[in-house]
Amino acid sequence: MTQGRFSRSRLEWFSSLPACLLLLSVVIFSTSSDIHNQMLRGGEQMWSGYYKLRMDPAKPECSVIQDIDAAVAEELAMAPSDDPMAALLGSHEKDPAEVRLAIERSAADCRAAHANYEDLQDKLTPGVRAYRAVELFVADLIAFGLAAQRYALVILVMLCAVTATLTRHHIAMRAMETRLDYTVSLTLQTVANAMLLGSSVIFRQSSLGSSTTVSAEELLLHNFWVIGFACLTLASLYRLFRVPDDLESGGNPNQAFLAVPLYTVMCLISGTYFALIGHSSGIGIYLGKMMELADMFLNVGLYVWVGMMLKQTRLATLVFNVFRPWRMPPEMLAVVAVLVAAIPTAYTGASGIFVIAAGAVIYSELRAAGARRHLALAATAMSGSLGVVLRPCLLVVVIAYLNREVTTDELFGWGIWVFVLTAAMFSLVAITVNRQSKFDLAPSAEAFPASIMALRPLIPYVLVIVAVVLLYRFALDVRMDEFSAPRLLPVIMLAILLYEHISLKNRGGRASGEFNHQGLERSVRSATNDTTAEIGALLLLLGLSVSIGGVIERSHIMEAFPQAFDSAWSAMVLMVIILVILGMIMDAFGAVILVTATVATIAYSSGIHPIHFWMVTLVAFELGYLSPPVALNHLLTRQVVGEAEVLAAQQEGGTFYQRHERIIMPLIAMGLSLLLVAFVPLMFYAG
Known part of the structure; x- marks a missing residue:
């Protein structure tokens, strides 16, 4: 049923709309902090000493001494018993010179305090008071936002x-x-x-x-x-x-x-x-x-929202259009899809979120290119697996936040090399082991110009993204990084949706702006409808993963293992097994919290370098998400492509490998990557 701007269903009124307002409030509160910082800098630039003007100055309580000689005489005339300082020092005689010096200093301090008070009063112009009122309101808004998180x-x-x-x-x-x-x-x-x-x-x-x-x-x-x-x-x-x-x-x-x-x-x-x-x-x-x-879990919600808004755009289809002229065989196109997906995966926080957001598009595009169902399902499940080690992935930020032994720069720096390795392994498996099609690419003279033409529709999207990033950079002094991404990405996606509907209105020749407004509202509404259910499923699963972690912690299972190994090699074997199992049964964020409290200390004590350990952890988790019996990424793939497609794939014939390709191919690629990431570095520092 077609719904107008206000003809929402009851579920949308009582669920999607409040969830949208909550997510927007998180973005506003986090952005208001950046605005406040700029307001403080602007106030200092316009009025020197603005930091002192933020509050009304208190009038000094001291009285300026007009007659120093009289004050000295009065002090000298005071009986020693009336002077507690003299009694404490055991002195019964006062030095007139010292008394005069003390009174002169006190008088000077008092005059300076009164002069400073008068100076601040003079600077508190109506303009300063108006600016200060707005700045303090923003400061109160930030305090309320932090308290309400x-x-x-x-x-x-x-x-x-x-x-x-x-x-x-x-x-x-x-x-x-x-x-x-x-x-x-x-x-x-x-x-x-x-x-x-x-x-x-x-x-x-x-x-x-x-x-x-x-x-x-x-x-x-x-x-x-x-x-x-x-x-x-x-x-x-x-x-x-x-x-x-x-x-x-x-x-x-x-x-x-x-x-x-x-x-x-x-x-x-x-x-x-x-x-x-x-x-x-x-x-x-x-x-x-x-x-x-x-704040971390709210960021997860924001990333899900970003992913659902990405799903409403034409970006994924336009990116596939760039590669379509080459007429790649399905296996090569699957490799391209997984590699290209690594970047948005890093910006949507975790592999599962990206599978939910773009999995349906990736699957349909691969199927349209002639890919087998099993191959398309495998690529869709893996589309979110390679980018979790790239900047600005939220999962890596959480690891650095919980573990002082590592920093985001170190993890992301080594994450690039892990990405190159996992990409190479997946490409090797998909194109050699998994190849079932002929490699008959289109001639470059034909395909290259068509690809260049297909890039043109992407240019406005790039300009929109750059415009938002530059706006934050120069207006709010906020760079696009792993810390600012959660609040920048929703704004970027809203700007992209706005651009799409403006351009759609112009191409349709409609003069009325009403079409554009309804289209934008409908897209945001649809994205939020998907977001509410996904956030509920993911965050509740995440919360119960933390509870399962509590069971493991309180049952003292980890105490059955040595708290340190003499050999880093032996420790790594155990680490790999434990981490893959945790990835199979727990959500990523809950698993990171548990690993930080238990497994990580054993690894460090056994001589495994912290950065190496966490790189192994990330790859092991991704292998766990692709491994039965749970295989979370496969479950999410099933959820977005539909039960009918998965059942149709299971009914296809062929060899054992072909009948289980969607499970086996990701396991081979990520399994080989995990073995290399886990054990090759040990040769260089563990002996």
């Missing part, structure tokens, strides 16, 4: 989690196809959500009953969690009794359990464990730890 995150997570539940958008091993799938999945979701609610209530009560005083802000945060999980429980209960009509009857019990969302499985495991050890508030406590990194 935790509340914004809880509201965003709960709002989007409820949306994901109502729209059946949680991440699971397979989609709900039958009524049995639906019943099993929603029943266990309801149980898990009730477990989350109970844990949050118990955590709230234990906090109130503790010896330490709970602040009003902490109590409000507890209440937000409780209300949020209550709404989530009611949403899953509502869905349980409102069975959709499009489901098939019957079902297989074994397959039905595969339709249970991953967050539900993690919740049931961690909740049961914490209940058995008498620590029922455990899930609530570990979810509360998300608040310590509220």
Whole structure:
């Protein structure tokens, strides 16, 4: 049904619109900090000493001494017992010269204080007061934004989690196809959500009953969690009794359990464990730890939003148009797609986010070029795997934030070489091991001019991006880097959407600007609709990954391993196994938090260089996301390309490799890369 500007559905009014406003507020609050810094500099340039004018100066309390001689005489006439300083020093006689010097200094200081006060009063012109009012308002806005970060995150997570539940958008091993799938999945979701609610209530009560005083802000945060999980429980209960009509009857019990969302499985495991050890508030406590990194998780939400807005643009199709004239064989085009995707992957924060954002376009373009379904699915799943080591990937920023042993510059510097290696391995596997097509490229004389022509539509996009980056650079003194990317990228994507609809209006010959406004609004609305469900699925999965990390931490599994190895080689073997397993069962950000607290210290103590260890960690995680039984990136690929395409691929014949190409090819490429990244550097520093 076509919707006008204000004809939103109820879900859009109560979910997408508030989520959009929350995300915009995060961008505004973070940008207001840059604006405030520029206002302080501008105030200092316009009025010297502006920093002293930000507050009304206090009038000095001292009185200027007019008659020094009289003050000296009065001080000398004072009885020694009346002078506490003289009594302390045991002195009964005052030196007139010293008394005069002290009074003269006091008088000079007082005159200077009054002169400074009068000078500041003279400088407080109406212009300064007006400027100061605006600057202080921005400062208060920043303070409010920083204080509200935790509340914004809880509201965003709960709002989007409820949306994901109502729209059946949680991440699971397979989609709900039958009524049995639906019943099993929603029943266990309801149980898990009730477990989350109970844990949050118990955590709230234990906090109130503790010896330490709970602040009003902490109590409000507890209440937000409780209300949020209550709404989530009611949403899953509502869905349980409102069975959709499009489901098939019957079902297989074994397959039905595969339709249970991953967050539900993690919740049931961690909740049961914490209940058995008498620590029922455990899930609530570990979810509360998300608040310590509220800005990071909000950035994840912003990156998802950026990815969904990217999905609304023509950028991916236009980039593919540049390579289409060469008539590349599917294997080579898959390599090009994965390599080109590395850059936007770095700017969308993590591999899973990019798969969600551009996976459908990559898959359809590869299929249009004649790629087999398995090859297209493999490339789509891997499209987000190579760019996680490139600047300004949020995951690397989090690693540097949690580990003082490494910096972002060091990690990104070595990340370039890891990217080159993984790209070479994927190219080698795709073009040699995996080749099933003839290499018959178009003549360069024919293809090159066509590619150059295909670049022309991309020039305006580049100009829009450069314009926004330069605006931030010169107006706000903000460079585009890993720290500013979360607040710049949403603005860049909004500018690109605005450009697309202006150009579309002009090409359509419409004189009215109404078409453009509706088109822009519809694109942002569609992107936000997708964002709410994806944020709910990802952040809830991330939060429960942190809870699973708590289970691993409290069960003292890691203590069963030596806390240091005599050989870095032996330690690396163990590290690789553990890190791949963590990548298979946990979200990236939750896994990084756990690894920082446990595995990293063992690696450092065993002689593994911190930078080397984290490069291995990133590659191992990506291998884990591509490895069964969970294979998160494959699950996200299934989610964006559709269940029908995956089922059609599974029904294709051929050799064992051809029938499982979508799984085997990424495993070979990333497995070889991991072995090289893990063990080759040891030859140079471990002996």
